Amino acid sequence: MDLGRRLRSRGYRLTPQREAILGVLRENAGRPLSPEDIHAMAGKKQPGMGIATIYRTMDLFCELGIAFPVHLRGGYRFYEINLGKHHHHMECIACGKLELLEACVIDDIAELVRDGSDFLITSHCMSLFGYCRQCLEGGKEKEAAES
Amino acid sequence: MDLGRRLRSRGYRLTPQREAILGVLRENAGRPLSPEDIHAMAGKKQPGMGIATIYRTMDLFCELGIAFPVHLRGGYRFYEINLGKHHHHMECIACGKLELLEACVIDDIAELVRDGSDFLITSHCMSLFGYCRQCLEGGKEKEAAES
DNA sequence: TCCTTATTGAATTAAATTATCATTTAGCAT
DNA sequence: ATGCTAAATGATAATTTAATTCAATAAGGA
Structure with missing residues (x-):
């Protein structure tokens, strides 16, 4: 999966933040992550990231099929990388x-x-x-x- | 389903608010309702109901198996009456x-x-x-x- | 009818998500 | 390489949603 190509083909841009978030999702395949989880982990790769970027990026990734939302109890959101299966x-x-x-x-x-x-x-x-x-x-x- | 008996057998009380909420759930069987939906409809039966009562009652009803939560997109909560099937x-x-x-x-x-x-x-x-x-x-x- | 305590409504607080906006920057064109 | 334009970001404020607190009310057994 080439993130850059995938983004650019639809008019979006490849940013260090998006790479960091994808990295976090990859390293946690199969484990549902909350926006806060992602923020904490991606923040280590890209210091200074705002939480809003996480929400925006996850919306985008879900739209592009790169990630998908997981619905657990409690009504909060979790995300995972989409590996097809x-x-x-x-x-x-x-x-x-x-x-x-x-x-x-x-x-x-x-x-x-x-x-x-x-x-x-x-x-x-x-x-x-x-x-x-x-x-x-x-x-x-x-x-x-x-x- | 006798709501009063069901509640009292576990130490809870039958209140007009709870009856009103159960009535709303019954009349909307099969349709997921948000707390706000329930509040609006139950409020017509029992004027003056606070929204907190809806949250509390739905938690209780779910615990008792009278209702169950429905998970749709968006992460918000919806509820339905539990009719077994x-x-x-x-x-x-x-x-x-x-x-x-x-x-x-x-x-x-x-x-x-x-x-x-x-x-x-x-x-x-x-x-x-x-x-x-x-x-x-x-x-x-x-x-x-x-x- | 009385008493105990569960329940309620109103208000407050907390938490999660979204919107706004000035600034930065990716990526194409030159 | 450099510049340009629009996408993207971070910070902050604003919204929503849900949980908590507490004094007042009322259910239901004695």
């Missing part, structure tokens, strides 16, 4: 731990929707929530049920 | 129109995850994004590609 996340509602799900069922779903509606699907999001092994063993799910 | 949404990224997807593939997924990990799944979210028929015909997806 879909995956999803399983989030522990007790400790917050994330596990990667390589399995993607979007193809099955897309087929169902193609038959049943008139939508052209371009993207999707899916996350599972529950309890991880450690929290189950520690009884965290019972604590939560009691509260 | 899972469904999902297809959101048009051009006009925002929502379509209900009766099909739920959570069972397939849950099985995959049960085999491949140690998580106990308690809930999930899934949404599809793309273009609805009208926007496709109107060329909205091309406009978006150009911008």
Whole structure:
């Protein structure tokens, strides 16, 4: 993936900030990052970056298909680099731990929707929530049920 | 579903505000509502309701399984009444129109995850994004590609 | 009817995201 | 190389959204 070509072909410019952000996304492939996460890590490569640049760049990267948003609980935004192969996340509602799900069922779903509606699907999001092994063993799910 | 019993059995109280909110959710089954939506509609049944009550009540309803959160684009929160049968949404990224997807593939997924990990799944979210028929015909997806 | 305490509304606070704007700079043309 | 133009940035302010605080209210068991 040549970031410069990809940007310039659509009239955008290659900047050190955008390179730094892409680097951060690459180094954290598969791990959802918040804008603040990205800001902190990219800031080490390019000191002085403003947080607004992160938001702007992530919007752009998502539009270009370079990254995609991940929807977890809490309503906040997370992003990941788009490496083509879909995956999803399983989030522990007790400790917050994330596990990667390589399995993607979007193809099955897309087929169902193609038959049943008139939508052209371009993207999707899916996350599972529950309890991880450690929290189950520690009884965290019972604590939560009691509260 | 007896709201009063459900609340009291866990030490909570039945209030006119909670009844009003449940009524709004019932009347909009299958349609994701924002806290602001709920506030506006419930306010007609129970004048003077504060927005904080909506947030508090929706947290409670979700905890009790009376409602569940819907994750759409934008990172904002939406809620729906939980009528047992899972469904999902297809959101048009051009006009925002929502379509209900009766099909739920959570069972397939849950099985995959049960085999491949140690998580106990308690809930999930899934949404599809793309273009609805009208926007496709109107060329909205091309406009978006150009911008 | 009384009492305890959950609940509420109003106001405040905090946090996340977006908008504004002057300045900088990427990248094409010269 | 140099200059030019528009894109991009950083700083800041403004918006939104959500959470918190607290005194007043009211649900519901005794």
